[in-house]
Amino acid sequence: QQLRQAIEECKRAILALPEHSERQKDAVVRLIHLRLKLQELKDPGEDEPNIRVVLEHRFYKEKSKSVKQMCDKCSTIIWGLIQTWYTCTGGGRDPLPFFPLPLHPCPHADGHPCTPAGCYYRCHSKCLPLVCKPCVRAKVSHQAEYQLSICPESGLDSQDYRCAECRAPVSLRGVPSEARQCDYTGLYYCSSCHWNDLAVVPARAIHNWDFEPRKVSRCSMRYLALMVSRPVLKLREINPLLFNYVEELVEIR
Secondary structure, rough: HHHHHHHHHHHHHHHHHHOOHHHHHHHHHHHHHHHHHHHHHOOOOOOOOOOOOOOOEEEOOOHHHHHEEEOOOOOEEEEEOOOOEEEEEEOOOOOOOOOOOOOOOOOOOOOOOOOOOOOOOOEEEHHHOOOOOOOOOOOOOOOOOOOOOOOOOHHHHHHEEOOOOOOOOEEEOOOEEOOEOOOOOOEEOOOOOOOOOOEOOOHHHHHHOOOOOOOOOOHHHHHHHOOOOOOOOOOOHHOOOHHHHOOOHHOOO
């Protein structure tokens, strides 16, 4: 609605300005841009399906119109008021958990691991056909384990100077795209796959008792969030000396 109002105001301004003036020309250019933006953001309609399955993602169409999110595929804003968008929520609708690394077992009384929700990948309806990364929920379900080496870097050359996720060209000089390292995987990603999100890195917590959040890729952030309730860290086997130096662990031993 605001975009349509801006278009109407621009049209009135064009009629009020002197003909062939520079200000009128600028207003015409602005009108063209506004109309293109309206066409780009036009809602595809209510016939969009409520559930879409893509590469093991279970995308649910969002009903909220007031929340502004970023699209994980194209890295642009999702305007909920005028755009249709989806979130991968698996079978649930709970918000994405952002907790520090847990050192407690799964709360389920039967001892079975928690069934992970979706990876909370968010994107425009128009971006769904372009999604190329499988849902990390599948990896959590079939291979629930942490990378326990601290930032295991192998170098950009081992990645052929390409993003570890989307394979876009990257370099440390930022041409054509900045290479951003994920502290969890040690791999390099482009700015579309690595938004400088911060997360506690399990390897640093276990080996150094370091809970300082580090920069991780989007994929790593989702994986760590889904793994938060999985009882897979056996501290006594991985780093038994930790119990001699960390007061909190000495008390619970």
